[in-house]
Amino acid sequence: xxxxQEFDSRLQAVLRRVYGEQIALASANRLSxxxxxxxxxxxxxxxxxxxxxxxxxxxxGMEATDDSRAIGLPNEARLIRKAAAAGVAVPEVVxxxxxxxxxxxxxxxxxxxxxxxxxxxxxxxEYAKARENLPAQCGRALAGIHRIxxxxxxxxxxxxxxxxxxQYEQTYQEIGVCRPIFDLAIVWLKENAPKPLEPxxxxxxxxxxxxxxxxxxxxxxxxxxxxxxxxxxxxxxxMCTNSWRFGQSEKRLGGFGDVEPLLDAxxxxxxxxxxxxxxxxxxxLGSMKWGIMCMGMYETFRSGADASVERAAxxxxxxxxxxxxxxxxxxxxxx
Amino acid sequence: MHDQPSVSELVQAVKNFVDHSAMPExxxxxxxxxxxxxxxxxTILRDLDARDANDAAEYERLKAxxxxxxxxxxxxxxxxxxxxxxxGELTIESAALMEHLKKTAIAxxxxxxxxYSGLATAIED
Numbered sequence: 001x002x003x004x005q006e007f008d009s010r011l012q013a014v015l016r017r018v019y020g021e022q023i024a025l026a027s028a029n030r031l032s033x034x035x036x037x038x039x040x041x042x043x044x045x046x047x048x049x050x051x052x053x054x055x056x057x058x059x060x061g062m063e064a065t066d067d068s069r070a071i072g073l074p075n076e077a078r079l080i081r082k083a084a085a086a087g088v089a090v091p092e093v094v095x096x097x098x099x100x101x102x103x104x105x106x107x108x109x110x111x112x113x114x115x116x117x118x119x120x121x122x123x124x125x126e127y128a129k130a131r132e133n134l135p136a137q138c139g140r141a142l143a144g145i146h147r148i149x150x151x152x153x154x155x156x157x158x159x160x161x162x163x164x165x166x167q168y169e170q171t172y173q174e175i176g177v178c179r180p181i182f183d184l185a186i187v188w189l190k191e192n193a194p195k196p197l198e199p200x201x202x203x204x205x206x207x208x209x210x211x212x213x214x215x216x217x218x219x220x221x222x223x224x225x226x227x228x229x230x231x232x233x234x235x236x237x238x239m240c241t242n243s244w245r246f247g248q249s250e251k252r253l254g255g256f257g258d259v260e261p262l263l264d265a266x267x268x269x270x271x272x273x274x275x276x277x278x279x280x281x282x283x284x285l286g287s288m289k290w291g292i293m294c295m296g297m298y299e300t301f302r303s304g305a306d307a308s309v310e311r312a313a314x315x316x317x318x319x320x321x322x323x324x325x326x327x328x329x330x331x332x333x334x335x
Numbered sequence: 336m337h338d339q340p341s342v343s344e345l346v347q348a349v350k351n352f353v354d355h356s357a358m359p360e361x362x363x364x365x366x367x368x369x370x371x372x373x374x375x376x377x378t379i380l381r382d383l384d385a386r387d388a389n390d391a392a393e394y395e396r397l398k399a400x401x402x403x404x405x406x407x408x409x410x411x412x413x414x415x416x417x418x419x420x421x422x423g424e425l426t427i428e429s430a431a432l433m434e435h436l437k438k439t440a441i442a443x444x445x446x447x448x449x450x451y452s453g454l455a456t457a458i459e460d
Contacts, residue, residue: 326440
């Protein structure tokens, strides 16, 4: 048996344990993902099971380590189940992989129909209604997420806004490049940090690309690996960061809408009351973080760890965030 | 050294090959990386065109912005600027600093990602 056949056969055994012996795995196709996290589309034959499912897995030896910011796939599955119980739209986790099942670490979830690619969501006519609905839907979803009690889920760290500035400053200094715009942004962010709020569970990567969108709008919140305890404004500011407006700068919220309807729906659903100005600091934090993440991804090329053209090219996206930081810092001069 | 074809012409020739011969034959991840490669080749062409003038202009601005700059390299002046920002000596209240950083960012972005939305925003102001 080839390695892939072996993998498929173990996966089928897992699915039979969940749905019964009458089902068969028709195919398992890798959709995307990096070296440490894979997404697979599974198709099934037989009655009593969905026709398609999604597998998220890390191959053996590639699991998130304790020093990683990622919480690891089993904990991600736990959080998704809690989010479902809190009324947040998420895929249904149907099975969490056990070590003795021999297919690595991860979980199997329902396949939610829709689109994740931001440019299509922002430009295609079929998502016009979705774009209209999304701000309030995102506000309600975030209010639900921020209420989740994750205290019994391991490995969820606390990371406040100021701690993130310091963490990314350290990364920037370790990389050792001289890009004074980042120094200016870091100094400004430190000196103008808002009073911290009581930490709550935040998604940590809430933006287009990580949510499933159908014609009516938000269908599922995905990619929970960076969840942590932090400031609720972080999730709102990240979606407002210009890098995640995908070219539609004039629409502050994700390139599809205004932040006000999100904030209104957030407060109406039990979240705190924020003004758009309360999000400014987090918006700038987002640009600073993404810029330094791009530097870090380029470092994997420079160090020889990843020879791909994509990793090299991302180093030439740092200047996008430099421009955004200059624009935002100029705005603060007159604020 | 001879320069026929020039470096720019050679890069353009490779870009033509990637765009018109290789990319239509590729699928999936390989097609994605071919698109990235084509964009990189376009960046190289812009970099070849603009680097000397951009570096010279940045150097002149740094010399005007910082005292005692005689005989110091552009790199040394950038490090000095970084130090003055970190120490809080230069802040966003300095119009000269902001103007320098904005011009530097615009010049870099015109080479790296000329279609990026933030560039249009900066130039509008």
